[in-house]
Amino acid sequence: xxxxxxxxxxxxxxxxxxxxxxxxxxxxxxxxxxxxxxxxxxxxxxxxxxxxxxxxxxxxxxxxxxxxxxxxxxxxxxxxxxxxxxxxxxxxxxxxxxxxxxxxxxxxxxxxxxxxxxxxxxxxxxxxxxxxxxxxxxxxxxxxxxxxxxxxxxxxxxxxxxxxxxxxxxxxxxxxxxxxxxxxxxxxxxxxxxxxxxxxxxxxxxxxxxxxxxxxxxxxxxxxxxxxxxxxxxxxxxxxxxxxxxxxxxxxxxxxxxxxxxxxxxxxxxxxxxxxxxxxxxxxxxxxxxxxxxxxxxxxxxxxxxxxxxxxxxxxxxxxxxxxxxxxxxxxxxxxxxxxxxxxxxxxxxxxxxxxxxxxxxxxxxxxxxxxxxxxx
Ligand SMILES: Cc1cc2nc3c(=O)[nH]c(=O)nc-3n(C[C@H](O)[C@H](O)[C@H](O)COP(=O)(O)OP(=O)(O)OC[C@H]3O[C@@H](n4cnc5c(N)ncnc54)[C@H](O)[C@@H]3O)c2cc1C
Numbered sequence: 001x002x003x004x005x006x007x008x009x010x011x012x013x014x015x016x017x018x019x020x021x022x023x024x025x026x027x028x029x030x031x032x033x034x035x036x037x038x039x040x041x042x043x044x045x046x047x048x049x050x051x052x053x054x055x056x057x058x059x060x061x062x063x064x065x066x067x068x069x070x071x072x073x074x075x076x077x078x079x080x081x082x083x084x085x086x087x088x089x090x091x092x093x094x095x096x097x098x099x100x101x102x103x104x105x106x107x108x109x110x111x112x113x114x115x116x117x118x119x120x121x122x123x124x125x126x127x128x129x130x131x132x133x134x135x136x137x138x139x140x141x142x143x144x145x146x147x148x149x150x151x152x153x154x155x156x157x158x159x160x161x162x163x164x165x166x167x168x169x170x171x172x173x174x175x176x177x178x179x180x181x182x183x184x185x186x187x188x189x190x191x192x193x194x195x196x197x198x199x200x201x202x203x204x205x206x207x208x209x210x211x212x213x214x215x216x217x218x219x220x221x222x223x224x225x226x227x228x229x230x231x232x233x234x235x236x237x238x239x240x241x242x243x244x245x246x247x248x249x250x251x252x253x254x255x256x257x258x259x260x261x262x263x264x265x266x267x268x269x270x271x272x273x274x275x276x277x278x279x280x281x282x283x284x285x286x287x288x289x290x291x292x293x294x295x296x297x298x299x300x301x302x303x304x305x306x307x308x309x310x311x312x313x314x315x316x317x318x319x320x321x322x323x324x325x326x327x328x329x330x331x332x333x334x335x336x337x338x339x340x341x342x343x344x345x346x347x348x349x350x351x352x353x354x355x356x357x358x359x360x361x362x363x364x365x366x367x368x369x370x371x372x373x374x375x376x377x
Contacts, residue, residue, distance in 0.1 A: 002309075003028065003135060003145040005123045005158060009041075009101075010281025010298030011151030012108035015116065016054045017306035026145075027112065028137070030122030030152075034109060038101040039177035039259060040205055040213025042067065042192065045092035045372040047296035050303045052093070059107045064099030065206050068190040075197035075242040081364070092372055096292075098192065098205040098213065100179065123157055128276050148277045149305070151298070154266060156283035163269055171263040171288050171340050174220040176235060178259075181210045182252035184245050188212075195242060202239060202246050214249050222262050228255055263288050265337065268330055273318035280305060285329045290339040293332050293371065300374065301325060332371065 002018065004011045007029035018025040043051075043060065051057045068089075072080045085095030109117065122138040132144050150158035159166055184204065194203040201217040216235060226234070235250045266286040272279040279285075281298030288294075301321075308320045 001025070001145050002147045002149055003133075003143070004149040004151055005135075006030075006150070006152035006156075006281075006283070007105070007109065007117060007119070008151060008153055008281070008298070009104065009108070009295045010283075010302060011149075012105065012112060013050065013054070013299045013302035014149060014151060014280060014305060015112045016056070016108065017050075017302045018309075019112065019116075020054060021306050021310045023306060023309055025116065025149075027117045028121040028123060028135075029117065029119050030138070032120040034102055034105045036102050037257070037259070039179055039215070040098050040207045040211075041101050041104060041295055042205065042292040043097045043099060043104070043299075044292060044296045045088055045094055045096065046374055047299040048094050048097060049092065049374050050299045053303065054111075056107060056111055057094075059111075060099065060104070061094075061097060063103040063107050063208070064097040065208055066094075066190055067096040067098050067192040067205060070096070070192045070194075072194050072196065075195050075200070075202070075239075075246075077195065077243045077245075080196070083361075083364070087365070088368070088372065091369075096192065098207050100207050100211060100213070103208075123152065125161060126158065126277075128274060133276050146276065150277065150279045150283040151281050152283050154264065154282040154286035156279065158277060159269075159279055159283050162274055162277055162279070163271070166269050167267040168264050168286075169267050169337075170222045171265065171337070172219055173217050173263045173340060174222075174224065174260060175263050175289070176216045176231075176258055176260050177213065178215075178250070178253040179207070179211055179213050179257050180249060180253040182212060182249060184212060184249060188245075195246070197239075197242060200238060200242075202242055204245070204249065212249065214246075214253070216250075217263065220262075226260055231255060231258060263340065265333060268333055272322045272326075278305065278318040278321065285333055287329075287333040288336045288340050291332060291336040291371070293336065297329055297332060300328075303374065328370070335367075 002025040004014050004027045015027045051060050068085045071082045088095045124136045124138045127134045133148050134144050136142050150156050192205040199219050203215045206212045239246050265288045272284040280301045304324050305321050309317045
């Protein structure tokens with residue numbers, strides 16, 4: 001029996017993968033329900049491939065919006081790179097889907113049998129011994145399991161207990177995200193846009209017919225909070241030299257639909273498992289959002305973990321899982337960290353833009369192919 005802790009993107013996808021391969025499990029989630037407040041997320045072809053394998057791709061597509069063109073531009077909309085996603089469609093069968101995080105979770109959760117998820121049940125700690133694991137929940141109840149899958153996110157209580165030396169890194173950047181029903185015109189219906197200014201970034205993508213999502217990233221000290229009464233004015237001032245679309249979006253977003261998070265990741269750890277415990281998704285390898293791959297990597301984890309469990313004795317399965325996943329995940333974590341630094345160059349921004357503009361398409365394609373493919377290492 002497996003217990004999965006955390007019904008986020010990784011935990012729910014793992015439940016569906018275990019369901020498909022007849023691996024016995026129960027999923028526990030701290031939150032009482034799916035949080036409706038949230039922002040947009042991109043699902044790249046590698047994530048969509050897993051959803052196709054699970055038989056839920058059509059439901060995901062219906063709940064989200066296809067991104068057929070991805071543009072990186074300057075703050076005044078001068079193109080740096082512009083890639084139509086036809087090649088991706090041809091090669092992988094689909095491009096990228098932008099979707100509201102809550103909608104994604106809803107689709108995943110509704111496909112998990114209700115008697116296999118317990119909501120409002122947060123894990124407090126666990127004791128691992130030779131025969132099994134005893135779990136203690138925040139409400140004081142306990143249960144036993146053979147194996148424990150930690151899908152409890154970047155602040156994982158399980159990882160903190162297993163590897164207390166693990167460290168969260170602050171990237172030096174903070175991010176506001178908003179969702180609005182304001183429409184910025186048909187040209188952007190299926191186009192993901194990211195604009196780079198001087199030490200700032202702004203991204204836009206439509207999530208559905210009546211929802212557009214944006215993010216705004218700036219350099220900042222960590223742990224700052226907003227005075228929400230003047231937040232919009234503050235953001236409008238920070239993005240004053242950006243194209244008018246940016247200002248229209250900020251101005252037309254309900255203040256309650258704007259979230260702020262410092263951009264952090266997990267300093268790579270060497271091992272993701274013990275005898276009976278295995279970390280998955282952000283719990284084991286949280287990455288900065290610069291490549292839009294954190295969720296996709298959690299989804300890939302679910303695919304490979306379920307396959308290796310179905311093929312191996314469990315003890316070997318966790319070791320094999322790390323062997324299969326570690327190289328790709330590490331390369332994404334490192335590349336994403338670097339991308340964040342480059343995107344926020346202040347002095348030298350024009351050189352950065354020139355380098356980006358002249359980057360050969362073959363180089364970008366090679367990188368994308370590595371990320372979008374689901375092969376074992
Ligand atoms: C600004 C931003 C933008 C992003 N954009 C993208 C993107 O476009 N594409 C992409 O692929 N990724 C993106 N990501 C990354 C993505 O959000 C994460 O990588 C992904 O959510 C990780 O999934 P997870 O299931 O591992 O963790 P989470 O989604 O964090 O889920 C963890 C779950 O565990 C639960 N939990 C926590 N503690 C306990 C406990 N003690 N007991 C029980 N349950 C518990 C939580 O309530 C939560 O439901 C972005 C991240 C950020 C911050």
